[in-house]
Amino acid sequence: xxxxFLDWNKPATDGGRPILGYTVEMxxxxxxxxxxxTQTEGVACRSMLDNILCGIMYRFRVRAFNExxxxxxxxxxxxxxxxxxxxxxxxxxxxxxxxxVAKYVHEKVQFRAKALGTPKPNILWQKDEEPIxxxxxxxxxxxx
Numbered sequence: 505x506x507x508x509f510l511d512w513n514k515p516a517t518d519g520g521r522p523i524l525g526y527t528v529e530m531x532x533x534x535x536x537x538x539x540x541x542t543q544t545e546g547v548a549c550r551s552m553l554d555n556i557l558c559g560i561m562y563r564f565r566v567r568a569f570n571e572x573x574x575x576x577x578x579x580x581x582x583x584x585x586x587x588x589x590x591x592x593x594x595x596x597x598x599x600x601x602x603x604x605v606a607k608y609v610h611e612k613v614q615f616r617a618k619a620l621g622t623p624k625p626n627i628l629w630q631k632d633e634e635p636i637x638x639x640x641x642x643x644x645x646x647x648x
Contacts, residue, residue, distance in 0.1 A: 595621030
């Protein structure tokens, strides 16, 4: 296990009352729920989390709180996996395109997919069980 530091920016507004601290939430992939993992006191925008496991997908978000209550959560972090050198992690999707889409001819469509794993997975796009290659009218882009 390892420890990581999470840093975030303070909210643009405090809702009229001083911020007392922050609640850090982690996305639980199996349930799809956000789970509170720690709470900080004070205005520092940093927290250390212990018992972080290699090979597990993590995603975090933060809420500020004051005497009135909690803010809406910030935009969640990108998903990430802490790699262990030499250890392979089976690929898994964290963003999947729909299984089926119907469009008219010449109507534009965009699909997005994101998969994590070690080594970095390759995504093969197919139509009617045949690979799609970059041709006129088809643009396949890879984002970091």
